[in-house]
Amino acid sequence: MKKSILFVLSVLFAIAASAQNPSIFNASLESVTVYRASAELNHKINVNLPAGSSEIILGNIANTIDQNSIQLAAPANVTILSTTFVKDYLKTENKSLAYIKVEDSLNLAKRELNGIHNKKSVDENLLVLLDKNQTVGGVNSGLSVAELIKMADYYKTKQLELRNSIYGYQVLETKQQTKINKLQQQLNELSADKSGTRGQLLLQIMTKEATAAVFNLSYLSPSASWVPFYDLRAENLTAPLKIVYKANVVQYTGIDWKKVKLSLSTGSPSQNGTAPILSTWFLRFGEAYNVGNQMMQNRIQSLESRAPMKAKETMEIAYVPDRNLATQNNNALNTSFDLDIPYDILSNSKAHSVTLNTYNQPVNYKYYSVPRLENDAFLLAELTDYEKLNLLPGDANIIFENTYVGKSVINPNATTDTLNLSMGRDKKIVIKREKVAEQSGTKLLGSSKKQTFTYEIRLRNGKSEAVNLLLKDQYPVSTDKSIEVELISADGANVNTETGVLTWKLTLKPGVTQKVRMSYAVKYPKDQSIANL
Structure with a gap:
């Protein structure tokens, strides 16, 4: 009778325990689409479901997800009553062999450090005990001189031995701690998951009969991105x-x-997709808001001459991937790259x-220089019809003539x-840009002051072939009626009177020095000063 009661109680306890502990099924990651500031993860999960209502946990998912983006596909005979996202702080970390090796070395080094510390503590305690017993010879007046000398030699030898031992242990402690710090840094580098958590989905399930099912789960996580x-590689100027x-x-x-299976997309699903609507713009009095001066931008102008290239050759190489490692898909809103x-x-x-x-x-290569700002020539590559490449703003490494420079x-948003x-x-x-002193100066004209500035720009081509150069300089533009600006000489430059920018389109022959000059004058009241002149 007692055995029957115990059996029934054990069965009931097992049933209750199974009801309180939901079954855990780990999700298998199949594919990922990475957006600029998020990622869509797609999982497959094989589950075994009992008949009736039950709770299960889908483990091994991202630690942070957009819960509004969760999409869970289940067979028709399975009803999902609810989903709840939770974090798993007690997961068992998957450690690589390299991680385990470093972790074992770190634990061994810590044990060795603890042993050194214990040995040093013992010697320190012995030294304290020895210091306390130094008065023995003084209170025992019956000791002979020979015995006192013998005891003094003992104390001297023992103290020296203990102090040298303690110093040796201190040196070993320092070395061992340095080793531990390096191993800890290496362990941090090898740590595959610095967050220490994974996500889980707690599901309430209803099925009419026990079944084995396959779930397909997808969601967005903000914990991934790509840039x-x-x-940019060029072997020569031709x-x-x-x-x-990349x-x-x-x-x-x-x-x-x-x-x-990895895909990269230029889209941004987390961005608000609602089109804006204009509302009535009401004016009201209030304090003035200073938006500051609008800086007028100066575009880099294209040279009229193009690098010679036959039309047939252009058709053969334009926009054809030399090495295609991803399949590019374009639609009306974004571009995606499916890695092969x-x-x-x-x-x-x-x-x-x-x-x-x-x-x-x-491309058409040309040189560009603004010596008022920097005395260097920059090589530019003019690329036309670049929208077909679907480029995005990003940094670029420059390799010219097989040398990293x-x-x-790259900013294609032009x-x-x-x-x-x-x-x-x-x-x-x-x-080199220098001021010509003999053609520059200041004159007083009644109540006005007139300053004249003349600059000479010298250019030398040290290459073995002629190059095209776009040279730019500028003179000031006045926004005050009391300040008059006159362009005296531009030496054949194209003048933009709105921005004050001068542009020369030059062809520099090899080994030849060429000069251009510009001169301008500024007239303003002599009792005033211009800070940025």
Whole structure:
């Protein structure tokens, strides 16, 4: 009888325990679409469901998700009553072999440090005990001189031994602590998940009969992003420009992406998609708001002469990927890149470089210089019809003549039909701008002061071939009627009177020094001063 009662109670307890502890099914990550500031993760989960109402947990999902974006597809015979997102702070971290090796070394080093510390403490205690017993010889007057000398030698030898031992342990402690710090830093680098958490979905399920089902789960997580960057490669001034389109992908979702199908999209699903509506604009009196002066921008003008290139050659190389590592899909709102091979991206907040496409583009090379700001010539590559490449703003590494020369920025959000890509500085073109003292000066004319400025720009082409150079300088523009500005000489430059910018289109022959001059005068009341003149 007692055995029957115990059996029934054990069965009831097992049933109650199973009801209180939902079954956990880990989700398998199948594919990821990374947007500029978020990512859509798609999982597949195999579950076993009992008949009736039950609770299950879908584990191994991102630690931060947009709960409004959760989409869970289940078979028709399964009814999902509710979904609740929770974080799993007690997950067992998946450790790599390298992580385990460093972790074991760190634990061993900590044990060795603790042993050194214990040995040092014992010697320190012995030294304290020895110091307290130094008065023994003084209170025992029956000791002979020989015995006192013997005891003094003992104290001297023992103290010296203990102090040297303590110092040795201190040195070992310092070395061991340095080793522990390095191992800890290495362990932090190898840590695949610095967040320490993963997400879970708690589901309320209803089924008429026990069944094995497959769930498909997708959601948006803000814990991932990608930024474009480029390699700009040019072998010489006559070769096409090679544009290597790349992406830096970062994710800290709490789960490693292992062999997943990866797509990158220029879209932003988290951005508000509601079109704005104008409302009535009512004017009212109030304090004036100073918006400041609008700075007038000066565009880099295109040279009229183009690098010679046959039409047939242009058709053969324009917009054709030299190395296609991703399938590019364009629609009315965004562009996506579907990577052709599966990728591994760890959840460690580190940038993972992905190569998308490589293009060989026909360009027109020219040089550009503003010696009033910098005495250097910058090589520019003029790219037309660039909208077909679907470029995004980003940094670019510049490799010219197989040498890394620096970084630049690509900004395709321009309103012109030509995109100017800065290819860095060319030190073989020497430019110097100096003030001509004998043609500059100040004169007093009644109640006015007139200042004259003359500048000479010397340019020397140290290359073996002629180059085209777009040279720019400027004279001031007055916004006050009491300040008069006169352009005296422009030396053949194209003058923009609205911005005060002078533009010379020059052809510099190899080994030849060329000069241009500009001169202007500023007249204003002599009792006034112009701070930025």
